[in-house]
Amino acid sequence: MGARHAGRPPPIGAMLIRSPVANAALPAPEAEALACSDALSRHIADEIAGTGGWIGFDRFMERALYTPAMGYYAGGARKFGAAGDFVTAPELCAAFGQTLAAQVAQLLALSAPRIIEVGAGSGQLAVDLLGELERRGALPDSYAILELSGELRARQGEKLAARAPHLLPRVSWLERLPTHFDGVVLANEVLDAMPVGLVVWHGDDIAERGVAVDDGRFVWRERPATGALLAKARAVAADRELPPGYLSEIPLAASAWIAEWAAVLGRGALLLIDYGFPRREFYHPQRHAGTLMCHYRHHAHGEPFYLPGLQDITAHVDFTAIVESACGAGLELLGYATQANFLFNCGLTEVLARTPTDDPRSYLALAGAAQKLISPAEMGELFKVMALGKGIAEPLLGFAVGDRSVTL
Ligand SMILES: C[S@@+](CC[C@H](N)C(=O)[O-])C[C@H]1O[C@@H](n2cnc3c(N)ncnc32)[C@H](O)[C@@H]1O
Secondary structure, eight states, X not given: OOOSSTTSOOXXXXXOOOOOOXXXXXXXXXXXXXXXXXXXXXXXXXXXXXXXXXXXXXXXXXXXXXXXXXXXXXXXXXXXXTTSSBOOXXXXXXXXXXXXXXXXXXXXXXXXXXXXXXXXXXXXXXXXXXXXXXXXXXXXXXEEEEOSOHHHHHHHHHHHHHHOGGGGGGEEEESSOOSXXXXXXXXXXXXXXXXXXEEEEETTEEEEEEEEEETTEEEEEEEEOOHHHHHHHHHHHHTSOOOTTEEEEEOHHHHHHHHHHHHHEEEEEEEEEEEEEOXXXXXXXXXXXXXXXXXXXXXXXXXXXXXXXXXXXXXXXXXXXXXXXXXXXXXXXXXXXXXXXXXXXXXXXXXXXXXXXXXXXXXXXXXXHHXXXXXXXXXXXXXXXXXXXXXXXXXXXXXXXXXXXXXX
C-alpha cells in the first residue's frame, strides 16, 4: 500500500505508508475515515520525530485511542454493536445490566446512593441498570458517567433521552475523577482499553518494545527498559521462568488508575468487569507473544499499526496487578469471580425466567445472548468480575459461589 495522492509526491514526513494486516480480508474504510487515520498517523509520527525517534508502546496506544478528535475512542468511529467493531456484554442483551443491578443495589445500600459508570460506551448499560434499579425501588440519587469522549457523551445522552427520559435528571457527565466519592463505581471493559507497556524478556536483559518510523512506516524498536516498567517487569520474572524473547504487557495505566480511585473512594466499591487472568495464567510460558489484540469491523487481529484511530487496541487484564495496586493504595479485595458465576449469583436465571416466552423469536435471541455471557467457550470464563472497596463489611452476593480470590 502506498501514498494515495498519486501524481504529486507528498512532502517528506507528511505521509505514512499504511500497515497491512496479514491474512485478513478487512472491509475497506471510507475515504473520510481513511483521511482521519492518515492525519492521526502523521500526528503520531511527528511526536516520534520530536522525541528522538522513539516512543513507548503505551504512548502509541494512548495516542491511537485517545488523541482528541482523532483517536479511536475520541473520534467518530462507530465502535460498539453490530455496525461497529466489537460487541460488549451490555450490547448483547438487557439481561446483563438487569442482573448486575442486584449487586449494585446491595452495594448502594451498604455505601451511598450514587453511581459512577466509567467509559459508558453507547449508554446501554446505564439504561438497563437504571431501569432495573427503578423496578426494584433502588434508584440512586445520581448516576454520573465518566467519559473521555465528547462524541460518546452525546450518544449516551441521546440514548438515555430516548429510552429513559424521566431518569435523565439523575444523570450527569464527568471529565475526570471526583476528589471524593462514596457509592458504586462501574467499569465494564474499561481496563482492557488502557495503554500498556510492552516488554521483552531476554534472560536478565529486559527491553521495552516501542515504536519508531522507518521508511514511512511505524516499526517496532526495542530499548533497554527503565523506571517503573523495568521494576514491574523484573517482579514478573522473579516468580517464573520466562523463555528468552518472551513478549508481554505491563498494565501501567490501569494500575495507576486504580490507585487514583483508592485515594478518591471513601465508602463504597469498584466493580470491574473485563477479560483477563490472574498473573500465573497471564504470564504463562505458552503465552509468549502477549495478549495485544485489535478489533476492526468484527475482525480480530494483532497489528496495532493498522489504521490508527479506526480500530480498537486492547490487552487482557492481569488481575493480580490490579489487586496489588488496589491493596497497596488502601482498597480491599471484596470478590473475584468468573462472569458466569457472578451473573448466576446475581440472579441471571430469575431475570431470564421473567421474560415472556410468547414471542419465540425475541426469546430465542435473548437466550442466545445470555448463552454468550455465560458459556465457558465465549465470555463466561475469560471475563472476570472483581470488586474492590472500602468500608464494606458484608459479603457480596455476586461472589457467594465460586469466589476465586485465592487464585490472584
Ligand atoms: C471497550 S469500551 C467499553 C465501553 C462500555 N463500557 C461497554 O461495555 O460497552 C472502553 C471504554 O473505556 C473508556 N476509557 C478507557 N480509559 C478510560 C479512562 N481512564 N477514563 C474513562 N474512560 C476510559 C474508553 O473511552 C471507552 O469508552
